[in-house]
Amino acid sequence: MRVAQEGHLLSKLGRIETGEALADRRIDILDAAARAFMRQGFAATSLDRVSDEIGSTKGAIYYYYRSKSELFFAVHRRGMELTQAAIRPSFETAASARDRLHGMAVAHTVLVIDHLPYLRVIAQGLELHLLERTNESERAELADVAALREANENLYIRVIRDGVASGQFRSVDAKLAAKPLLGALNWTSRWYQPRPGETQAAKKRLAESIADFVVAGLEKKN
Amino acid sequence: MRVAQEGHLLSKLGRIETGEALADRRIDILDAAARAFMRQGFAATSLDRVSDEIGSTKGAIYYYYRSKSELFFAVHRRGMELTQAAIRPSFETAASARDRLHGMAVAHTVLVIDHLPYLRVIAQGLELHLLERTNESERAELADVAALREANENLYIRVIRDGVASGQFRSVDAKLAAKPLLGALNWTSRWYQPRPGETQAAKKRLAESIADFVVAGLEKKN
DNA sequence: TCCAAACATACTACTCGGTAGGCTGAAAAC
DNA sequence: GTTTTCAGCCTACCGAGTAGTATGTTTGGA
Numbered sequence A, B: 001m002r003v004a005q006e007g008h009l010l011s012k013l014g015r016i017e018t019g020e021a022l023a024d025r026r027i028d029i030l031d032a033a034a035r036a037f038m039r040q041g042f043a044a045t046s047l048d049r050v051s052d053e054i055g056s057t058k059g060a061i062y063y064y065y066r067s068k069s070e071l072f073f074a075v076h077r078r079g080m081e082l083t084q085a086a087i088r089p090s091f092e093t094a095a096s097a098r099d100r101l102h103g104m105a106v107a108h109t110v111l112v113i114d115h116l117p118y119l120r121v122i123a124q125g126l127e128l129h130l131l132e133r134t135n136e137s138e139r140a141e142l143a144d145v146a147a148l149r150e151a152n153e154n155l156y157i158r159v160i161r162d163g164v165a166s167g168q169f170r171s172v173d174a175k176l177a178a179k180p181l182l183g184a185l186n187w188t189s190r191w192y193q194p195r196p197g198e199t200q201a202a203k204k205r206l207a208e209s210i211a212d213f214v215v216a217g218l219e220k221k222n
Numbered sequence C: 001t002c003c004a005a006a007c008a009t010a011c012t013a014c015t016c017g018g019t020a021g022g023c024t025g026a027a028a029a030c
Numbered sequence D: 001g002t003t004t005t006c007a008g009c010c011t012a013c014c015g016a017g018t019a020g021t022a023t024g025t026t027t028g029g030a
Helices: A018-044 A047-053 A058-064 A068-091 A097-114 A116-124 A136-166 A174-186 A200-216 B018-044 B047-053 B058-064 B068-092 B097-114 B116-124 B136-166 B174-186 B200-216
Strands: none
Touching: A018 A047, A018 A058, A018 A068, A018 A116, A018 B018, A047 A058, A047 A068, A068 A097, A068 A116, A068 A136, A097 A116, A097 A136, A097 A174, A097 A200, A136 A174, A174 A200, A174 B174, A174 B200, A200 B174, B018 B047, B018 B058, B018 B068, B018 B116, B047 B058, B047 B068, B068 B097, B068 B116, B068 B136, B097 B116, B097 B136, B097 B174, B097 B200, B136 B174, B174 B200
């Protein structure tokens, strides 16, 4: 299937920083894994397919990752980190709770669109695939990723609390209200299909529309 | 693993209607499959595990279903039908769009709680697992189940349109607004964990809270 | 007694995660 | 300029698990 050994690709790129090149290669593999997991799910995705995606073989993957589940965890971790990086800026502004939440929801939705593979994979959840037959270190990583997920959810919970306290939002249980809110946002990864040539403005309009929905769901009526 | 052949279970139950007994057995298998698919997903679930769940073997499954994917389709189909049956009554009342939508959302959420295995499986989606390597008849069934999903979504779209027309709801694109709405509802299947001894009233309160959220997300502010 | 429904059992063919060992080219050592 | 080294893979393989099948078996009923 492969044409030939093309030599040291990284070196041919003239890279000096070995560490950086190594990290890039890891991300190449991660991107390919995210796309494959998105399309077929964890169990149905073979590592041979993942390595095909980057024109390589399974050996390359096992040089950078120790197991299939470690690769899966890495996809989740990166998805969570992307999410945190996307929503935190709006969370930290000095604006009202309403406006902060709106900004978070817009950023979140744009992120889903722009990084669909990662976001769809994390929306599928990982507990499903790994509840059984896990060893000690895998359970530790699972707890780790779960903590990241919780950290993201907590940003929403806190901004909801702020809105309730300031009287902008209805008097809801923030932890419970965050669930359908996140559902509305994460669901985007399930139905959205990338349109080639879709403008950034169009994405923004879609994100605004969804953000309007979740904010209105919490605001007081008058 | 099995203790012994316990004879004709169905006949021992004194069933007269053979057709009904046969249907019951099919549902037993379907329930077991739904639970297994819920916990491990389609690809990671072996038919041996499914048959273990009903204290039987793979032969029993293949007597009632022709393939693993047919069983998977059947789970989806039943989940969709349960959903339709749950939300249609509220949809068809003569009340306002707001109240009809609220009733649909409450019924939908209660259904998710009461039939978690089926609803979580359909929330995972099936296209994911079966996009490739499908034959002709499987693609037909896929389209069939997709039509059922669309039919459910259309009930929501129509009630949203009614609300926009009557002025109760904001002026939104109904097809687009239905997405986050369904996301908020379906997401329940992802985070909800059954509490033994949870009262029906407690379930109802949870469902009301989520329904309030999605209705408020569409209502006009004053 | 005989039959067929309703399974159970035993197999096959195949896939896939993981591993062991080999290869290669660039760069360091001399 | 030659030799050595070793990162970065590739190849070939093994063993475990599994969908699907072919055939055997039981049992209630005709």
